[in-house]
Amino acid sequence: MEIQAIIKKSKKTKDLITELNPGDIALIAHKDIDEIAALGLIEKKIKGVINIHQSISGSYPNQGPRMLVEKGILLWDNVSAEIWEKINNEDIMTLTKDHIKNIEFFLGDPLTMDDIGAMLQKAEANFNNVLDGFIENTLSYAKKEKSLVTGNVEIPQVDVKIKNRPVVVLVRGKNYKEDLLAIRSFIKEMKPVLIAVDGGADAFLEHRFKPDIIIGDMDSVSDAGLHSAKELIVHGYVDGRAPGLERLNDLGLNGKVFKAPGTSEDIAMLLAYHYQAEIIVALGTHSNMIDFLEKGRKGMASTFLVRLKIGQKLVDGKGVSILYNSPLKARSLVWLVVGMLLPFLVITFYSPTVQQIVKLFLMRLRYSF
Known part of the structure; x- marks a missing residue:
């Protein structure tokens, strides 16, 4: 080779x-x-x-x-x-x-x-040991970061109308492109507010949707993506630093700062909830230990807290494409056809009119030969 x-x-x-x-x-x-x-x-x-x-x-x-x-x-x-x-x-x-x-x-x-x-x-053999440490880390930081969901975080004003509208939050996570494709009809029909977390903006554009809001560090979204959105919200540190603003300034774009602990996808969902979204459909979001370890995080405190608060409005669409792409088995198709024919067969058996038509047809068939 x-x-x-x-x-x-x-x-x-x-x-x-x-x-x-x-x-x-x-x-x-x-x-x-x-x-x-x-x-x-x-x-x-x-x-x-x-x-x-x-x-x-x-x-x-x-x-x-x-x-x-x-x-x-x-x-x-x-x-x-x-x-x-x-x-x-x-x-x-x-x-x-x-x-x-x-x-x-x-x-x-x-x-x-x-x-x-x-x-x-x-x-796999080491999984439970890692899980134990992950749980301890999550619970420890949840106590420190609970202000994220108890009303002590300043949420920036937005111009996009969110109240009583469905919202789709798109994150570059597992199966995010396939899941977006699976709910394409929902987006076209319901016209939800589209919130992209960083590179999620480019996924929206690939499917010919323009994000209403982009929220994040602004480090993994294209220039075209940034220019496409109506509003830009930079995820800043609690101490006020917001490195993502520098990139926006270089591009001549304006952005607001959302100072908060946790991940950008957490504050995106919190923003939608705060402004009274009807439902929040989350695609590609990180929700389990492996998701977070892949991001280099040893816990998921902020995600735990945010989902605890917004759970009644959250529809987690992660993996929905797998459901849509399930193959239709031949046996299922046969039973579907049988189910469709059954009412017709019952009517034929009990209806005198249909019985006479069938008899006439059979007689004509017999004398034709």
Whole structure:
């Protein structure tokens, strides 16, 4: 095996994904490759990934590496960090199965599905220990951050009318594109307020929807996305710092600051609830331990608190596309047809008129031969 390819590198995988082209090799520093990162790499149709960190550390069963290898993308794992200094961005290199020829650098064999299966098995065995720590962290921070939902947080004014309207909050999480596609008809018919959390704005635009509000750090949304929204709300730190404002200023855009602990998706839902949304449909949101560990968070205090408060209005649409895409089995189709014919058969049996018509038809058929 020998591959010649352009190698592109970045220690922020989500930034690198925007620069990749089909056939490239990605050089990353990504411990526990998550599903969203894997999907981004897969969509770019790259040939391989060189990771200087452990793709599966064993702390939890992350599925990103499995997804990459299943798609035929070579994954060299836990490669010596020395490679970072030996390769410049966009160098053209020739790779064999276990080394880079140009610089005679040893990579080791790429991971196989058997390798990944064994790693995931070890991670599963450690799951309860990690869960215990995650719960402790969540409860501890929930006590410190409860002001987020008890009315002690200043929520910025918005010009978009939210009261008594449905709201869709879109986050770049698992299956977010498929889930958005699944509720496309709902959006067209009900005309909900569309709130994008950072890169969710670009997903709306891909489906020809314009976000009404973008809320977040403003670090993973395109310039086009930022220009498309009616309102921009920067998620700021409790102490008042809001780094996302700098980018908006550079683009000549105005934004309001929402100072609050927690995640941007939490404050997006809190904003919708505060302004009396009829319902809040959440797509791609993070709601379980693995979701948060993939984001590098060791707890989910703010999410726990926000969902505790807004639960009566929240419709979690995460994974709804799986329901819509369930295949119709042949047996189910047969029973559906039988169910449709049954009323007709009953009417035929009991109706004298229909019986006479059937008899006349049979008699005519008999004398025709």
